[in-house]
Amino acid sequence: MSARDTAVSGRIDGTARFAVRTRLNDGGAIREVRGLTCTLNSDEMTARVVTPGKVAFPMVRGRPSPMRITCSDETFSGTAILQPGVTDLKISAPYVPGMSSAAMKAGVDNPATLWVYTKGPVWVTVRRKGG
Structure with missing residues (x-):
């Protein structure tokens, strides 16, 4: 996996290898x-x-965009979309009863929160071309 620019490379905090x-x-x-x-x-x-095959999926600080996976050969093709998920929520607000959803939102929006694309193998369902 390669970062598209240096601004992204600075946000990558490790990788996790999973099969596609x-x-x-x-x-x-x-x-x-x-x-x-x-x-x-x-x-x-x-x-x-x-x-x-295995891919080193990045763990990214700050929410990344969804990942599109397109697979094909002469006979088959298919696409899957991976939505990033939070792995270590960083909440920088004190706990106040009844405010848990606001604290969660603050954690999700925190640029220090670590996001991942997957926590296991990724399966892409394919179809026969033209069928």
């Missing part, structure tokens, strides 16, 4: 499809992997 895999729902039976090339793109970063 592709699967096909073939008449109710789900089976893995191997050898598809996947491109992972967000406003901040980009990567490419052949399935099944």
Whole structure:
């Protein structure tokens, strides 16, 4: 995974390696499809992997944009969108009963809060092209 610019690289606080895999729902039976090339793109970063393959997903300080994963070969194609999630909420406000949602929002908006794209393998469901 590579950062698109130096402003983003300064926000990356480590990586976590997870598999990107592709699967096909073939008449109710789900089976893995191997050898598809996947491109992972967000406003901040980009990567490419052949399935099944591992990607070093970044842990980012401050909320990153969603990541689009597009996988294809001559026969199959599919797309998935990963929404970033909070992994260590930094709340810099004192606890006040009844204010928990405001404190959560303050933590989510805090640029020190660590965000991740996934906490496990990523599956992209594909379809046959033209079908």
